[in-house]
Amino acid sequence: MKEDFESLSASLHPSLRGGEVRIGARSSAESGIADFTDDYPRFTHEMKATHTILVPDMLPWHFDLLVHVIRREGYKVEVLHNEGREVIDEGLKHVHNDTCFPALCVIGQYLNALKSGKYDPEHTAVLITQSGGGCRASNYVPLIRKALKAEFPSVPVLSLNFSGLEKGNGLELNPGFILRLAYSIFYGDLIMSCFNQTKPYEVKEGASAEARVVCVEEIKRALDRGKYRKLKRYVLFILNTFAAVPVKSEKKIKVGIVGEIYVKYSPLGNSHLEDFLLQEGCEPVVPALMDFILYCIINNVNDAKLYGKNKKTAAVFKLVYRYAYGKQKKIIKWTKQHGRYEPMHDFERLRACADLVINQGVKMGEGWLIPAEMAALAETGTENIVCAQPFGCLPNHIAGKGAARVVRKLYPDANIVPVDYDPSATKVNQENRIKLMLATAREKL
Numbered sequence: 001m002k003e004d005f006e007s008l009s010a011s012l013h014p015s016l017r018g019g020e021v022r023i024g025a026r027s028s029a030e031s032g033i034a035d036f037t038d039d040y041p042r043f044t045h046e047m048k049a050t051h052t053i054l055v056p057d058m059l060p061w062h063f064d065l066l067v068h069v070i071r072r073e074g075y076k077v078e079v080l081h082n083e084g085r086e087v088i089d090e091g092l093k094h095v096h097n098d099t100c101f102p103a104l105c106v107i108g109q110y111l112n113a114l115k116s117g118k119y120d121p122e123h124t125a126v127l128i129t130q131s132g133g134g135c136r137a138s139n140y141v142p143l144i145r146k147a148l149k150a151e152f153p154s155v156p157v158l159s160l161n162f163s164g165l166e167k168g169n170g171l172e173l174n175p176g177f178i179l180r181l182a183y184s185i186f187y188g189d190l191i192m193s194c195f196n197q198t199k200p201y202e203v204k205e206g207a208s209a210e211a212r213v214v215c216v217e218e219i220k221r222a223l224d225r226g227k228y229r230k231l232k233r234y235v236l237f238i239l240n241t242f243a244a245v246p247v248k249s250e251k252k253i254k255v256g257i258v259g260e261i262y263v264k265y266s267p268l269g270n271s272h273l274e275d276f277l278l279q280e281g282c283e284p285v286v287p288a289l290m291d292f293i294l295y296c297i298i299n300n301v302n303d304a305k306l307y308g309k310n311k312k313t314a315a316v317f318k319l320v321y322r323y324a325y326g327k328q329k330k331i332i333k334w335t336k337q338h339g340r341y342e343p344m345h346d347f348e349r350l351r352a353c354a355d356l357v358i359n360q361g362v363k364m365g366e367g368w369l370i371p372a373e374m375a376a377l378a379e380t381g382t383e384n385i386v387c388a389q390p391f392g393c394l395p396n397h398i399a400g401k402g403a404a405r406v407v408r409k410l411y412p413d414a415n416i417v418p419v420d421y422d423p424s425a426t427k428v429n430q431e432n433r434i435k436l437m438l439a440t441a442r443e444k445l
């Protein structure tokens with residue numbers, strides 16, 4: 001009997017041995033279904049010189065600088081800008097439509113690019129950022145590997161995260177590299193905020209875009225020369241460059257954008273929401289990416305208090321938080337002193353806003369950050385808010401759409417519209433929902 005079992009076990013696919021035994025199970029090669037528990041290609045140090053790393057178009061405001069920093073470390077990086085129905089359809093071939101829409105977009109963009117013939121699959125890798133929470137995003141890497149295994153099995157997947165995921169299979173981080181990335185996010189946030197507060201009012205079409213290029217090039221030079229930590233100098237440079245753009249004095253409707261991190265920022269994910277709002281004669285107000293980073297950091301501190309997690313880890317995160325929050329406070333102070341632009345939200349104020357609506361223990365997905373941003377926008381005069389949500393994203397539906405009623409109760413003038421982004425939603429439907437919200441806003445204006 002023992003021998004029978006051993007010979008049966010030996011004939012099974014390796015991934016089934018020792019786990020659930022299913023008589024008659026076929027290997028991934030036999031079944032034609034990729035098995036993501038199989039071994040996968042890893043990105044080695046030598047590949048830095050030979051491989052082009054493809055990055056999905058997630059952070060159009062920040063990648064100008066972040067990609068520059070990664071290239072300085074010796075990596076060959078390219079941000080993908082392919083979009084359209086064929087990208088979504090490519091994603092749908094490998095990702096069930098119940099899976100997170102961001103995963104579908106990212107995988108669709110990788111595969112569509114690899115199939116374009118522009119990249120040699122033997123010398124190409126793909127990169128994904130991970131926040132490392134309990135959400136499904138922590139499983140995007142196996143999902144991407146599964147899709148690539150079926151079509152481009154030699155392409156490795158790299159992860160950029162600070163939570164210990166995918167050890168030995170990400171970018172080789174060092175303190176200087178991390179610091180440059182962090183400063184690039186601060187500067188990227190400020191450029192995004194100043195652009196959005198200038199563009200709708202510019203006298204000469206394209207002047208704000210020119211100011212953006214001037215700022216990005218100046219910060220790149222600062223990063224190359226090692227001067228990027230002169231925060232005040234470069235914050236004032238950005239503020240002054242945008243302030244020099246001639247503007248008309250008009251009153252426009254301000255529209256805040258909150259929601260799941262990918263659809264909030266990615267033009268592919270949110271059907272070019274910022275462009276649409278500009279076309280409608282509005283001023284988009286997009287909260288800072290650094291707020292999301294601070295949210296991830298402070299959640300690790302809260303974990304020790306609320307869920308009894310490791311206190312030593314929490315202490316380290318507390319130090320990192322103090323450092324990053326200290327920088328944010330300075331940027332806010334200098335922006336206020338400059339006087340031309342509305343500063344970004346103060347993260348401690350965001351936490352206080354969250355406490356009015358939801359517990360800070362709610363941290364799946366973007367969790368408490370979404371109601372916190374809605375409340376902070378409403379109390380700083382941006383009462384019209386689009387809450388961008390990927391269809392099927394349970395955590396953000398609860399913390400976004402689910403919390404909107406409480407935010408409206410606190411701020412009766414808050415005009416919030418939740419908008420779903422999913423593979424079957426049409427751009428027209430999404431825009432019509434926003435137009436309805438804008439009709440109410442125009443009446444009030």
Ligand code: SF4
Pocket residue numbers: 100101102135136137138260364365366390392393394395396
């Ligand atoms: S936040 Fe939503 S979209 Fe993002 S991984 Fe979690 S469930 Fe998916």
